[in-house]
Amino acid sequence: MKLRRRQTRALLEAWLIQALFGKSRRAGQSGSGSLTPAVFTQGFVSWVFAALAFEGSSPRPFMAGTLAFVVLLATGALIGELDDDRERPADRDFVGATPTLRRTVLVARWLRQGIVSLLFAGGIAIAPAILSGFKTQNLVVPPLFVLATCVLSTGATILFASATRLVAALLGGDRATSFSTVVRALLLGGGFVAMLLGLRAMLGGSEVFPGGRSLLEALPTTWFADAIRTADLTALLLVVAFCGATLLLGLVTAQLPERSRSSAKTSMGGLTPAAIRTLVKDPQRRGLAAFTLDMLVRERSFRLRALPLLGLPAAAALLALRSDVEASRLPTMLALVHQLPAAYLPFLLLFVPYAENARASWLVALRLEDPERAYRRSFEVALGLLILPVQALLLVVDASLLSFEAALGTTLGAVGIAWASMSVIASTVRGLAFSIDPDELEVPSDFSAPIGFALAMTVLSFALAALQRSAGLMGGLALFVAGGALWAARARST
Amino acid sequence: MEDRDRDSGSASSTSTRGLRLELRSLLLVYAALTVLPLLTGFACQG
Numbered sequence: 001m002k003l004r005r006r007q008t009r010a011l012l013e014a015w016l017i018q019a020l021f022g023k024s025r026r027a028g029q030s031g032s033g034s035l036t037p038a039v040f041t042q043g044f045v046s047w048v049f050a051a052l053a054f055e056g057s058s059p060r061p062f063m064a065g066t067l068a069f070v071v072l073l074a075t076g077a078l079i080g081e082l083d084d085d086r087e088r089p090a091d092r093d094f095v096g097a098t099p100t101l102r103r104t105v106l107v108a109r110w111l112r113q114g115i116v117s118l119l120f121a122g123g124i125a126i127a128p129a130i131l132s133g134f135k136t137q138n139l140v141v142p143p144l145f146v147l148a149t150c151v152l153s154t155g156a157t158i159l160f161a162s163a164t165r166l167v168a169a170l171l172g173g174d175r176a177t178s179f180s181t182v183v184r185a186l187l188l189g190g191g192f193v194a195m196l197l198g199l200r201a202m203l204g205g206s207e208v209f210p211g212g213r214s215l216l217e218a219l220p221t222t223w224f225a226d227a228i229r230t231a232d233l234t235a236l237l238l239v240v241a242f243c244g245a246t247l248l249l250g251l252v253t254a255q256l257p258e259r260s261r262s263s264a265k266t267s268m269g270g271l272t273p274a275a276i277r278t279l280v281k282d283p284q285r286r287g288l289a290a291f292t293l294d295m296l297v298r299e300r301s302f303r304l305r306a307l308p309l310l311g312l313p314a315a316a317a318l319l320a321l322r323s324d325v326e327a328s329r330l331p332t333m334l335a336l337v338h339q340l341p342a343a344y345l346p347f348l349l350l351f352v353p354y355a356e357n358a359r360a361s362w363l364v365a366l367r368l369e370d371p372e373r374a375y376r377r378s379f380e381v382a383l384g385l386l387i388l389p390v391q392a393l394l395l396v397v398d399a400s401l402l403s404f405e406a407a408l409g410t411t412l413g414a415v416g417i418a419w420a421s422m423s424v425i426a427s428t429v430r431g432l433a434f435s436i437d438p439d440e441l442e443v444p445s446d447f448s449a450p451i452g453f454a455l456a457m458t459v460l461s462f463a464l465a466a467l468q469r470s471a472g473l474m475g476g477l478a479l480f481v482a483g484g485a486l487w488a489a490r491a492r493s494t
Numbered sequence: 495m496e497d498r499d500r501d502s503g504s505a506s507s508t509s510t511r512g513l514r515l516e517l518r519s520l521l522l523v524y525a526a527l528t529v530l531p532l533l534t535g536f537a538c539q540g
Contacts, residue, residue, distance in 0.1 A: 013510065020516050036519045043527040051534050119517075123524055127531040134535035 004104050011095065011108035012115070019116050038077060039123040046070050047127030049195070057202045059135045063229055065202040066128035067148060068221040072191045074121035074153035079160050079184065106254075117154045125149035136229055148224040155220070155246040162253040169256040174298075181303045272385060279381055279491040288364065288374055292433065293382040299355050301438035306348045331406065334398050335465035336458065338414035341390045342421065343457035345383060346428040346450035352379075353431045354438040361435035375433045379426040381491050387418050406468060409476030413464045416476070416483030417457075423490055424453065 020035045050066045057065070095105055129145035160183065168176035201209035206216050216222055220242050226235035273290060280286040296302065355361075364371050391411050398407035418425075428449055467475040 013513070017513060021512065036516060036523055039520060040523045040526070043523065044530075047527065047530050047534075050531065054534065054538055119520060123520065123527065126524060126527040130528065130531035131535055134531075134539055 004101065007101075007104050008108045008111070011105065012112055015108070015112040016115065019112070035119060039120060042073050042077065043124040043127060046073060046124050049199070050128035050131045053199055053202045054131055054135070059132075059229060060225070061202045061206065062135050063132050063141075063145070064216065064219075064222040064225040065198050066132065067145065067152070067225050068198065068219060069195060070121070070125045070128055070149050071152045071156065071221055072187070072194070073124055074117070074149060075156040075160070076184070076187050076191065077120060078117065078153055078157045079180070079187075113154060113157070114150075117150045117157070121149045121153040122146045138229075141228055144228045148228060151243065152221060152224060155242065158246050158250040162249045165253045165256050169253075177300060178298070181300060185303070275385055276381060279488060281492055284369070285374065285377060289378040289381040291364075292375065292378040293385060295355065295434055296382055296386060299434065301354050301356050302351055306351060330401060331410070331468060332462060332465040334402065334407075335410050335414070335468065336461040338391065338394050338398070338410055339417070339457045339461040339464070341387060341394075342414070342418040342425065343454040345425045346453050347447075349379070349425070349429050350444045350450070351441075352429055352433045353436045354441060355434035355436070356438060358435050358437045361432060365432060365435070371432055372429075376426045376429050377491075379429055379433070380422045380487070383425060384419055384422050384487050384491075387415065391415050391418075405473050409468050409473040410464065411476070412473075412480035413467060413476035414461075416479030416481070417460055417464065419483035419487035420479075421453075421457075422487055428453070 046066070046069065049069050050062075053062055053065060125146045129142040129149075132145050133139060133142040160180070163183070164176050164180045167179045197209055201207075201216070206213040209216060220238070223235045223238040223242065226232050227239045272293065276286055276289050276293070280289050364375070391414060394414075395407055395411040398410060401407075402410075464476075464479075467479070471478070
């Protein structure tokens with residue numbers, strides 16, 4: 001019994017040090033933890049949010065809204081920064097190799113999760129919890145609010161981990177990593193929209209929120225807020241059911257083994273390799289273009305940084321679309337939305353030098369041709385292909401608001417402009433791509449080139465809208481053909 | 495062998511000390527985050 005307690009204590013201590021100091025120690029700093037600044041900044045943000053909604057909202061929407069906001073913040077951090085994927089192999093090798101009982105490890109892991117959740121989620125919930133106490137004139141509310149935040153964010157983390165483990169069991173570990181990255185990006189992009197819409201709903205009534213009152217009442221955060229505020233029996237039952245179901249799901253999925261699958265690709269089939277084969281004749285450049293495309297899609301650190309950047313302008317555009325834009329201004333507005341992905345590419349390319357497998361960069365660096373120039377050329381091809389699914393998605397949004405012909409014209413025109421400007425976009429790639437460890441990230445200081453390009457693209461979007469008005473689908477088609485010819489000619493040239 | 499034990503012991507106690515310091519600075523942050531909403535609440539509700 002004493003031995004088990006000592007083992008649990010040792011594991012807990014090691015994991016807490018990993019959680020609190022891991023990030024800063026990997027960056028070569030000693031003595032400074034990453035939790036304190038994170039709690040302070042996010043706690044400050046949650047106070048600002050709660051203070052903005054404090055005046056002018058009644059207790060129920062105030063508590064439900066602020067609880068949802070804090071849980072979203074805490075969950076985003078708990079599944080992202082604090083629970084780092086890189087710690088898992090260390091756990092497997094060190095903990096798995098020691099004569100520690102499985103149950104001891106499980107208890108220690110749950111305790112660690114609980115403590116980190118209490119320190120972080122509890123910390124950032126303090127400000128809205130106290131303001132909820134003021135709102136309801138009840139002293140019991142603040143501690144219960146903090147507890148609810150811890151339980152809900154831990155529950156959401158367990159649900160997320162269970163879903164990831166389920167994907168790993170069914171489709172393999174690499175797919176599970178992709179799944180978790182996409183969910184994190186959606187959480188961030190969706191959370192930004194939900195925050196703005198939620199604030200409006202808290203002040204103006206639940207019908208302003210898409211999905212209305214019924215959707216908001218189906219959220220677990222609303223059940224917890226109701227249970228704390230009024231001790232309503234239905235809400236209490238829902239809270240108990242949520243906790244029970246989450247725990248059960250966590251226990252069941254914890255036993256699932258990861259499906260092993262070979263990471264080596266056996267065939268080079270599919271549309272994208274065919275497109276690269278057609279566009280690029282030189283075998284070396286073709287290989288580099290395929291590698292660049294693969295890295296852009298698969299590199300975890302790039303996706304973690306790039307997806308939110310791409311998600312935020314999309315979220316802003318969707319928000320603008322939800323507000324009442326006059327029908328006459330809609331085509332111009334949508335032309336601008338279509339230009340956003342290309343306009344944001346230079347900002348995303350600032351993160352391109354970073355990759356988790358940066359040490360393999362010598363493979364490209366040893367080429368005879370100038371590797372930086374070779375990378376720029378391969379980015380032209382890869383980004384030209386990547387922009388297609390994004391524009392197809394925008395076409396669906398566009399076609400739901402305008403006629404299909406107008407939407408298609410705008411989409412084709414936007415693709416044409418993006419292809420024509422691809423060499424300018426790719427020229428913003430600085431240094432050797434995928435060659436620096438993400439922990440050594442240096443925040444870029446010079447944004448003049450990306451900002452200038454984004455402004456130019458904004459002006460071009462007005463030109464695209466004007467062309468769409470005067471020449472219709474044919475105008476878009478002409479731009480598509482011209483841009484495509486320019487892009488293909490550059491890809492084929494030696 | 496003894497040296498190694500001593501080294502690992504001192505490394506462990508340094509880490510534990512770091513953990514304690516971190517928790518202490520967290521308490522300060524919690525205190526700061528408590529004062530802000532108290533001021534807001536009293537200011538808004540008189």
